[in-house]
Amino acid sequence: MRIAKPTVQPIVKPSMAGSLESNDCLVSLHPLAKEELREGEEVRVEVDSIVQIQFGAQIEATARDVLARFGLTRVLVRIQDKGALDCTLRARLEAAVLRAGGDDHEA
Amino acid sequence: MKRRTMLFVPGNNPGMLISGPVLGADALIFDLEDAVAEAEKDAARLLVRNALKTLECGATERVVRINGVDTPHWRADVAAIVAKEAGAGAGTVLLPKCSTPADVALVAEALSAEEKRAGRADGEVRLLALLESALGIENAFAVATCSPRVSGLFLGAEDLSADLGAQRTLTGEEIAYARGRVVVAAKAARVDAIDTPFTVVDDLENLERDAQLGRRMGFDGKAVISPQHVRIVNRVYSPSDKEIAWAEKIRAAMQRATAEGKGAFSVDGSMVDGPIVKRALRILQTAGRLNQEADGLREE
Numbered sequence: 001m002r003i004a005k006p007t008v009q010p011i012v013k014p015s016m017a018g019s020l021e022s023n024d025c026l027v028s029l030h031p032l033a034k035e036e037l038r039e040g041e042e043v044r045v046e047v048d049s050i051v052q053i054q055f056g057a058q059i060e061a062t063a064r065d066v067l068a069r070f071g072l073t074r075v076l077v078r079i080q081d082k083g084a085l086d087c088t089l090r091a092r093l094e095a096a097v098l099r100a101g102g103d104d105h106e107a
Numbered sequence: 108m109k110r111r112t113m114l115f116v117p118g119n120n121p122g123m124l125i126s127g128p129v130l131g132a133d134a135l136i137f138d139l140e141d142a143v144a145e146a147e148k149d150a151a152r153l154l155v156r157n158a159l160k161t162l163e164c165g166a167t168e169r170v171v172r173i174n175g176v177d178t179p180h181w182r183a184d185v186a187a188i189v190a191k192e193a194g195a196g197a198g199t200v201l202l203p204k205c206s207t208p209a210d211v212a213l214v215a216e217a218l219s220a221e222e223k224r225a226g227r228a229d230g231e232v233r234l235l236a237l238l239e240s241a242l243g244i245e246n247a248f249a250v251a252t253c254s255p256r257v258s259g260l261f262l263g264a265e266d267l268s269a270d271l272g273a274q275r276t277l278t279g280e281e282i283a284y285a286r287g288r289v290v291v292a293a294k295a296a297r298v299d300a301i302d303t304p305f306t307v308v309d310d311l312e313n314l315e316r317d318a319q320l321g322r323r324m325g326f327d328g329k330a331v332i333s334p335q336h337v338r339i340v341n342r343v344y345s346p347s348d349k350e351i352a353w354a355e356k357i358r359a360a361m362q363r364a365t366a367e368g369k370g371a372f373s374v375d376g377s378m379v380d381g382p383i384v385k386r387a388l389r390i391l392q393t394a395g396r397l398n399q400e401a402d403g404l405r406e407e
Contacts, residue, residue, distance in 0.1 A: 017150050018150070021120070021121075021122065022122050023121045023122035023125060024120075024121045024122070084121060085121070085125060085161070086161075087154075087157035087158060087160065087161035087162075088121040088154060088157070090157055091150065091153040091154040091156070091157045092150070092153075092154075094153050095149055095150035095153050095154075098149060099149070
């Protein structure tokens with residue numbers, strides 16, 4: 001699977017990927033209007049994890065990394081984590097991003 | 108390569124993907140086909156790609172069942188599991204609903220293109236052909252010999268029974284011909300023959316009987332759909348202590364005969380010839396007791 005070269009852009013539509021099963025996470029993306037963002041803010045990440053204290057910051061960093069790789073801005077990312085490994089979290093974030101872009105899921 | 112047990116793992120279930128490598132199967136089949144809902148094909152593909160990169164599988168063979176060539180998904184599946192982003196990637200692709208050499212050729216060509224793109228050697232990813240239609244069974248030998256990538260024939264009895272209009276039974280009379288045909292075609296082509304899974308999860312007694320039947324017929328291993336089937340099928344497809352002792356005796360006698368310049372020899376009053384020696388060496392190979400160079404048996 002090849003990922004398109006990042007260009008800074010807002011997402012087109014809300015999207016979701018993953019589940020609330022153990023070892024998984026549910027990622028949802030929501031477009032934000034410019035006026036909804038605080039000054040200097042391009043992306044907002046909200047994490048709710050069963051391992052929030054230990055890994056909350058790392059989960060947020062992974063989310064920001066994936067969004068930056070796609071060049072996305074003006075987006076709210078909500079992650080409900082049930083103990084997902086980093087490889088799972090990245091897969092769910094990428095699936096949500098591709099779905100939000102209006103692709104046909106075969107990008 | 109040992110393929111006594113090939114365990115299916117749903118491609119969109121992170122918990123099962125993560126635990127796969129510790130379940131004792133010789134091969135893990137990350138499933139992008141039947142185990143994944145149509146709306147989740149994209150997410151499962153990304154998850155399996157990342158799992159291939161991250162999971163430490165050791166000697167366990169990494170197989171991915173892609174979607175069939177009659178779907179819009181298979182090409183993206185191939186790209187994802189061979190790509191650099193998949194790390195070492197898949198070692199083997201299981202091609203479902205494989206009915207003709209043309210199906211194999213299509214996927215082999217796509218694999219070559221993706222291997223080139225990922226900087227992998229051409230032909231590195233092997234193919235297992237999942238025969239699950241009447242046409243597939245009829246074409247078994249042609250499929251097995253149409254590409255050097257094909258490393259085995261894999262019988263899929265559930266779809267086959269539907270295609271035949273047959274009723275699946277615990278004893279499997281309805282697939283006896285297909286089993287025999289797959290074994291003969293695979294052996295003639297010098298590739299592995301993998302038996303269909305036993306699909307009743309809690310019926311361990313009939314699972315063992317079904318596995319024993321497959322082994323007696325000449326299959327090299329069996330697909331399994333539940334982790335609790337792995338131990339039983341591994342045992343059935345492993346040589347017993349008695350078989351290993353017999354094979355060791357044949358090997359020792361063969362080495363003595365070779366040193367003495369004898370062509371034929373006997374063990375316990377029975378004449379031993381080439382096929383018996385070969386069977387003994389295969390038992391030792393499966394048991395992991397073969398010195399391939401010294402014993403002159405190549406990896407098949």
